[in-house]
Amino acid sequence: xxxxxxxxxxSSLVREGDxxxxxxxxxxxxxxxxxxxxxxxxxxxxxxxxxxxxxxxxPAGSAPNVSFMSxxxxxxxxxxxxxxxxxxxxxxxxxxxxxxxxRSHTADVVLVQLADAEGQLSASLSNDYVVDAxxxxxxVIAEINPDSPFTFGAEWPPDVTIHVRVPxxxxxxxxxxxxxxxxxxxxxxxxxxxxxxxxxLQFGVGRIPDAILSSLSHARNLGIHSGLINDAVVxxxxxxxxxxxxxxxxxxxxxxxxVIGTQRLYRFVHENKAVSVRPTSYTHGQDVLARINRLxxxxxxxxxxxxxxxxxxTLNGVAIGAIGGxxxxxxxxxxxxxxxxxxxxxxxxxxxxxxxxxxxxxxxTPRADVDAIVTEWGIAELRGCGLAERARRMIAIAAPHxxxxxxxxxxxxxx
Numbered sequence: 001x002x003x004x005x006x007x008x009x010x011s012s013l014v015r016e017g018d019x020x021x022x023x024x025x026x027x028x029x030x031x032x033x034x035x036x037x038x039x040x041x042x043x044x045x046x047x048x049x050x051x052x053x054x055x056x057x058x059p060a061g062s063a064p065n066v067s068f069m070s071x072x073x074x075x076x077x078x079x080x081x082x083x084x085x086x087x088x089x090x091x092x093x094x095x096x097x098x099x100x101x102x103r104s105h106t107a108d109v110v111l112v113q114l115a116d117a118e119g120q121l122s123a124s125l126s127n128d129y130v131v132d133a134x135x136x137x138x139x140v141i142a143e144i145n146p147d148s149p150f151t152f153g154a155e156w157p158p159d160v161t162i163h164v165r166v167p168x169x170x171x172x173x174x175x176x177x178x179x180x181x182x183x184x185x186x187x188x189x190x191x192x193x194x195x196x197x198x199x200x201l202q203f204g205v206g207r208i209p210d211a212i213l214s215s216l217s218h219a220r221n222l223g224i225h226s227g228l229i230n231d232a233v234v235x236x237x238x239x240x241x242x243x244x245x246x247x248x249x250x251x252x253x254x255x256x257x258x259v260i261g262t263q264r265l266y267r268f269v270h271e272n273k274a275v276s277v278r279p280t281s282y283t284h285g286q287d288v289l290a291r292i293n294r295l296x297x298x299x300x301x302x303x304x305x306x307x308x309x310x311x312x313x314t315l316n317g318v319a320i321g322a323i324g325g326x327x328x329x330x331x332x333x334x335x336x337x338x339x340x341x342x343x344x345x346x347x348x349x350x351x352x353x354x355x356x357x358x359x360x361x362x363x364x365t366p367r368a369d370v371d372a373i374v375t376e377w378g379i380a381e382l383r384g385c386g387l388a389e390r391a392r393r394m395i396a397i398a399a400p401h402x403x404x405x406x407x408x409x410x411x412x413x414x415x
Contacts, residue, residue: 006035007166013139016044018108021133024051025075025228026260027126029113029143030170033057036111040066049107051128052205052322053077054175054260060085071096072313072322074205075175081319090313093227093325097280100132107133110140113172114156115148117271121156124148125172125266126258127277134160147171149270151259154277174262177210177231183346184211186376191344192216194372194379195296198246199338202226202329203298205260208344212298216241223247224254225292227283227325229275231261234268248293250276257283284325289332297333297341299326303360306391306410308370308382310343311360323364330369341371347399356398358409373397 014020020036023029033055036048040063047067050058052074060083071089073081080086089096099105110133115124123131125148134140140161145168156162188211195201195216200223203209213232216222223244224233233254236242244252254275259265269275282288289295302321303311312321333339343365349355356375373380373394380393395406 006038007031007169008035008141008164010036010039010043013141014043014046014109016046018046019049019106020046020109020111021049021107021130021137022111023113023126023130024128025054025126025258026173026175027113027124027128027130027258028053028055028057028173029111029145029168030055030057030173031143031166031168032111032141034170037063050077053080055173072324073319074322074324078320086319088319090323092323092327094280094284094328097129097132097284100129100136101281103136105133107137108139110134110137111143112140113143113145113148113168115150116144116146117150120150121162122150122152123154123156123277124151125260125277127154127279128257129280131157131160131279139163141166143168145172147266149259149266151269151275151277152271152273171263172266175205175230175260176262178207180207180211180214183376184208185215187344187346187374188212188215190376190379191298191342191374194340194342194374195219195222196294197221199223199294199296200225200247200292201296201298202333204228204300204324204326205230206300208300208346209298212344221246224256225250225283225289225295226256227329228258228260229254229256229265231265234265244274249288249291255283284328284332286328286332286335289329290335292332292336292339294338295329295333295336296339297329299329299341299343301343301345301355301364303355303357304343304345304373304394305360305367306356306358306394306406307387308367308373308390308394309360309363310365310370311362312364314362317361327365327369330365330371334369334371341369342374343370343372344374347375347377347397348402354398354402354406356394356402356406358406
């Protein structure tokens with residue numbers, strides 16, 4: 001059976017040197033991005049801005065005339081980075097988005113996935129830099145997806161013109177929860193002890209954040225103000241742990257910038273006024289975060305140094321992570337009355353090396369901003385500690401078989 005004709009011909013739309021920006025993560029307009037990549041070799045050289053990639057749209061060996069860019073290396077974007085095809089812009093997520101709003105970054109062509117509820121459009125699964133990129137773009141192409149949920153807070157701005165509309169041929173990208181293991185559960189058990197009833201949570205993608213959320217079903221009156229929500233949030237709402245009732249702002253409302261999960265989550269958020277998908281300037285804004293009492297920021301890392309410095313970006317000189325919103329939320333939690341900034345990670349990497357190290361190779365969150373570090377071996381409370389005490393506490397939460405080596409490295413250095 002012949003392949004269906006392409007939904008759009010990009011030959012007259014993409015010009016040499018253009019910056020094409022497409023929706024990120026589960027908001028990727030796959031019908032459009034698949035068509036773009038299928039035609040890329042016949043197009044003039046152009047740049048393509050991607051965020052986290054959870055689709056199979058961007059093979060590392062295809063389209064040599066396309067220069068890929070991103071603010072981090074998340075999901076299948078790692079394939080592009082490993083092949084040397086991805087230029088990383090080292091920027092906090094809030095600043096990266098703000099640069100599009102300020103036209104420091106200027107898109108030429110924007111590809112976006114939208115939901116349509118009787119003529120009213122919604123950015124659906126992500127209310128991010130793509131909206132501001134579209135405001136200044138020469139051409140905005142929208143994939144209208146009937147399977148995308150209509151979300152409040154993400155209504156498409158009436159001043160941003162949609163030049164071309166294409167019906168979706170794919171359901172929205174989904175990202176299921178990774179299976180939990182013994183180590184993630186042990187990390188979660190320690191982290192859960194830092195989260196009181198009535199706290200408001202921020203968290204990221206991955207096994208450790210999911211494990212922490214799954215350990216909170218006993219809690220009461222938790223709130224959500226996060227860069228993303230996932231299926232685990234539905235579990236917490238349905239069991240009564242999350243009510244958003246004690247939030248100082250947005251009481252009763254789950255606030256997020258992105259919706260990253262499965263159809264179960266998408267059905268839950270569809271036309272649900274108790275969920276608000278807000279722009280980055282609101283979800284990550286320091287003035288907003290400081291107004292949230294008991295904000296608990298839960299983030300992960302690749303390494304943590306004995307001084308508390310956090311590396312979430314590189315290993316052995318290779319970019320495999322992202323700054324993302326980590327520092328935005330760490331500082332927001334530090335400014336929040338009763339807030340906590342938790343960095344949670346396994347003590348040992350998959351190759352057996354320690355993820356607690358003498359010195360990190362890249363500093364994502366500076367030691368001055370660090371609050372609590374959690375591994376499966378315990379909690380290192382670092383706020384207010386001097387360097388010697390920080391090192392002692394960090395070694396105590398390293399894997400036991402790495403502690404002597406870390407102590408020797410500490411004795412051999414001047415800190």
